[in-house]
Amino acid sequence: MKLTKTLLASTALTVAAAGVSAQEMSKDMTIVSWGGAYQNSQLKAYVEPYLEMHPDVSVAWDESSAEAVAKLRAMNEAGNITWDLVDVTAASAIRLCDEGLAMEIDFDDTLAEAPDGTGAEDDFGDLIVSDCFIPQIVYSTTFGYRSDMVPEGVEPPSDVCAVFDLETYPGKRALEKRPLNNMEWALYCDGVAKDEIYDVLETDEGQDRALAKLDTIKDQVVWWSAGADTPQLLADGEVFMGSTYNGRLFSVIEEQDQPVAMLWDMQVFDLDGWIVPEGLSDEALARVKDFLYFATDTQRLADQAKYISYGPARESSAPMVSQHAELGIDMAPHMPTDPANAGNTLLYNYEFWADYRDDIDAKFQSWLAQN
Amino acid sequence: MSTLKGSGPQTSDAPTPEDAFHEAAALDAREGEPPHGSGNDGPVLAADGTPLKRSLARALRAQKMRALALIAPLLIFVLLTFIAPIADMLFRSVENQIVRDTLPRTVEALADWDDTSGELPDNAVFDAAYTDIFLAAEYKIHTRLGSRLNYELTGVSSLFRKSGRGLDDIGEVYLDQLEDLDENWDEALPWAELMGTADSVAAYKAWVEAEDKARENDEDFNDPIPAFEMRDGIADVLPRTAEMYSRFAEFVRVEDEDSPFEEEPWTIVLTRLYEDLRDGDVSSYDGPRAEMLKAADELVDSPDFQTADLKSTFEEIDEDWMDLAVWRTIKTYSPAYTSGYFLNAVDMQKTPDGPALRDEDERIYGLLFKRTMFMSLVITFSCIALAYPVAYLLSTLPMRTANLLMILVLLPFWTSLLVRTSAWKVMLQQQGVINDVLVWLGLVDDAARLVMINNQLGTIIAMTHILLPFMILPMYSVMSTIPPTYVRAAKSLGATNWTAFWRVYFPQSVPGIGAGSILVFILSIGYYITPEIVGGTTGTFISNRIAYHISSSLNWGLAAALGTILLAVVLILYWAYDRIVGIDNVKLGG
Known part of the structure; x- marks a missing residue:
């Protein structure tokens, strides 16, 4: 035994x-x-x-x-x-x-x-x-718009500044309820060159300038905080165009077959991965x-x-x-990194936002809260 | 007997030990008069001969302990899982040890610096900062301090991150030159021999041999590396070097779980070595590696030897170090406790001239607190207005119908909060059910659909619906105890319907309104998810900002300060309610 x-x-x-x-x-x-x-x-x-x-x-x-x-x-x-x-x-x-x-x-x-x-x-x-950080994917935050809500006789938007152009493209917009990306797009459409955006955004005047640009569309904006909001708002026809992650827009367009189209211009690349x-x-x-x-x-x-x-x-x-x-x-044409889509892009500026997020966010939230 | 605290039915019930206690005390007080049932003078005695008072007190104490033991599980549970975490969280609103813990030497050195002088701190401060930030970077705590100070001064976050990497440059100046002289300066073992006891070095060498032998024989070898010990005398020869090296040795052992025998020292140890060689004399040193050390001493004393200037290295890393504001911020936030978070929570900030209001475009919390109060009041009143008729109906209908209605009231209770909120989204949005119906009826033009969501209105509608049961239930339970005969009596005495209601019925239902209002108001003041989903920008509450600071910006101190203020406001309102209406007038049931 x-x-x-x-x-x-x-x-x-x-x-x-x-x-x-x-x-x-x-x-x-x-x-x-x-x-x-x-x-x-x-x-x-x-x-x-x-x-x-x-x-x-x-x-x-x-x-x-x-x-x-x-x-x-x-x-x-x-x-x-x-x-x-x-x-x-x-x-x-x-x-x-x-x-x-x-x-x-x-x-x-x-x-x-x-x-x-x-x-x-x-x-x-x-x-x-x-x-x-082990990156898995490159994703982008970009715009989708309702192709059936483009006014008659007007070309569908191909430029990110269409977001700020209420005359040509009337209708509500969905933007994320935080300064990231929005401030960059606002400055870009206010005439700041792409490689100078962060130099301008560093200054108080630059931040005010971006907010002033956003002011022009403020009463037409629905602010989202979850990635699923914009797809839903687009599908319901609540907004004409809105920013969200490109993968979410793909599923609205291809999987749910909604009359929505992509606007890749000035998409902001970011990475997601493991730690x-x-x-x-x-x-x-x-x-x-x-x-x-x-x-x-x-x-x-x-x-x-x-x-x-x-x-x-x-x-x-x-x-x-x-x-x-x-x-x-084919998935390739739907990738944010596809050459046809990546003509004009921006890369998320990690260092800038690590420093300025607290400050700009305070301003941005205060701006949001005021009518 | 009537001295018992509180009122209520228990006073008229069976006597309790406490009654007897008071009686005994009263008896005791009657001096001289012989107490009945006892032949002696003096205090009344119990059967066992002890004074009655004492024996009663004992019985009472035992009873209290028993009662405490019965509630102990709940009490401990609440203390551990509710009170303690809340207290801990609230404590964070003033806690600021991070600056002191991360930069102890700098904080001390800065104490002598006059922050209004307009001049940069002197070299001693830079040297302290060099040591502190270098160590903090090794322990990886410098960026956390960076983000902490970044709440107060934009840019500090990257300043600390860069400095953590950049400060190696100083020591490398010395390392490079010493390495050119003798490669051993960049090796782990020679340093360990210089700094360690002969015994520990010998033990290590024996261990290396044993390992080599084991490897040759292909055997498992799992003996731990022998411990490193600092030699006593070395601190007299090279005081600063020895101090820094022992910090390094401890770090390597505890954090890296490695040994200084196998790790070359930090670059800052080289800086300290340079300083020791510059200021001290090593000619009398005859311990291990004496030649290596003496050669280095000679090199350091030679005119060709290059030194690193602290201030200019800091400037090279980031010119922000030449900015007085950075040093001022460190000095201002060096105490272990700070009012900074609370100032921040009321839209103020610390300035050299004392607390001052923030720029107008950065104020937000005052507005949010006011809005939270205002909207909670509106929600409470709309709940009262909607719930009163329902509760009245429930209490007057026959039991069977009332039960059915009650289920309808409770139904939303059994539905997930998120589902109810999302359902309101579908109802209220511009392409939603209500707008569609209105457009179909022709009441609203298709181009001018009503905006009922993503604003205050949306929050008020959704939250009123969600909190309505909390108002109906206490109202119903109070109303169902009001005898219908009172109103009938009033009417038979000639009161109109309105007078009978307003003078007779309504005053009796007030306790229900009070209970419901307190419930609804306190619940709504801390509500989070509904305002987040339907509130847009004008319908969000202070709790949404608290959540943001907890999970996104990680400014837990500010979140705690906001939470403390919110808690204080609720307590003050509760107190005021008690003073004005009286908390005794609140009833959750008959």
Whole structure:
């Protein structure tokens, strides 16, 4: 009896020693994302395939990406990190990395190479904006308009300044209830050259100038705070045009077949991707790394574009972008990064907004609150 | 007996121990008069011989403890999960230790600086800032301080972020020259030998050998690296270097979980070494690595040796360091507690001349507080107006019909708040149900549809609907206890319908209105999700800003200050209500 036990124990030990890497990974993983169509694209493109390969692993979702920085900070203060992998925008990632709440990633060590052997770091290239941030997609904030509400005899808008042109294009606009992007568009349409926008916006006069420009359309604006608002407002015909994330507009246009068209001019590029919280246990970290290696490889990022019209962050993924999984239409022309769409674009200025957000936001909110 | 606090039915009920207690006290007070039932003079005694007063007090105490034990689970639960977090959050509205904790030396050095002098702080302050920010950057806490101070002065956020990286430049000037002299200055082990005890260095070397051997033999080797210990004498030879190196050693051990034997020191250690060599004398030093140190001393003393100027390095990193406002902000916010968040919450800010109102285009909180109050009042009154007839009807109808109506009142209660709010969106928007009906009826022109949402009106309509049950239920429970005979009696004595209602019925229903109003008003003053969805820009409440500061701008101090003010306002209003109407007049039921 005793002998059997010892034998069994030693066998178990041998097995454990043989499969060290598999044994040391935790069995469950909490992934934080945005919910909605975007989270669904992640689920379909790499979470479900990963779970098929590892049937013993379970994944829990937490749709908290919008408050990720606040919650991670609170978790860190409480000394109890309950998330394993967090999907955030680049601006949040930079902040988390600066504060030591996100782990620094060695791209070449942790992530898969491109099919042609290019290292991950080169493959992601310029999109690596922080040491802690693994970009997944390039998305843009841009305008959509009701094609059936364009006045007769007028060309459909092709210039972002149509937003401020109430005479040619009457009707309500939907803009986001925060200064980011709106201030840039306002200055641009007030005649500021694109490369001088942030120099102007730094000054009090520049901020007043942008607000004055926004004043011209203020009573025609519906302010949104959730990404789903503008698509709904457009679908209901509540507004003539509105800004939102390009993926949301894609689903209004292609999936819901609404009479809405894209206005790509001066779209503002931003990145979304993963961070790994600092302070994970070794087992959790091993699991997360294993998952990341799979989920951010070239094929998986290209697959994600089958479900949502955001551009994959790897250069090597771009040529592999194929057709929509259900509609069967080519996705490439719907990508914000497609040359036809990316003629005139702006890149989210992380550093500027890190500094000026508090200040400009105070002004902007005060301006909003006054009638 | 009547000395018992409070009023209510319990005074007339069976005697309680407290009654007996008071009786005993009264008896006790009657000096001289022999108490009945006892043959002795002096205090009344209980059966066991102790004075009755004491034995009663004991019984009473036991009873109180039992009562406390019964409510203890709830009390502890509420304390831990409700009161404590709220208190903690409110505390953040004045807490400001971050500046002091992150920049301890700078704060101390700045104490001597006159911020009205118009001159930059002296080199001692820059040196303190160099040490503080360097350490903060290693611990990755400098950007958090940057964002904290950025609330007060725009641009500090990037200033600290850049400085965290840029301050390595100072030490690198020294590192480069010393490295050219002797490569060992950029190696981990020689530094450890210079700074550490001979024993710990020997232990490390033995460990390295053991590891090499294990690797050769392909064995597992999991022994931890031996601990590093600072040598006692080194602080006399190189005081500043030793101090900084021991900070480094501790950091490497605790934060990196590594060892100073394997990590080359921070660049700031080189700066300190330079200063020690410049000011001190190492010629008598004969410990390990003496030659290396003496050669460095010679180099430092030679005229060719380049030094880094602190101020100009700071200026190179960012010219904002030459801006007095930055130093003034650090000095102003250096105390551990600040009124800054509260000033901010009432649209004011700290200036060198004391608190002053913010620029007009940055004021917002006063407006939002006023709006929150005003709209909560409007919502409360519209709830009263709508709920009164419904509650009256409920209380007068026969039971069966009343129950059915009651279910209709409660139905919205069982529906998700978000669903109800979104439903109002569908109803009220310009292409919504109400506008469509009005246009179809021809009452409104298609081009001039009513704007009923994304403004105050939308918030008022949606919140009135959502909070209506909170008004109807207390009103109903009070009204259902008003005997119908009173109104009949009034009428039979010649009162008109109106007089009977206004003089007889209405005064009896006031407690229900009071209870409902308090409920609705206090609920609405802190409402968040409905104003966020249907409020647009003119229909949002202060709570929306609080939520913004908690989750987006991460200015928790300001959010806490706003929350504290909101809480104080509610308490003051409650107090005023108690003074004017009397809280005894509030009834949630018969």
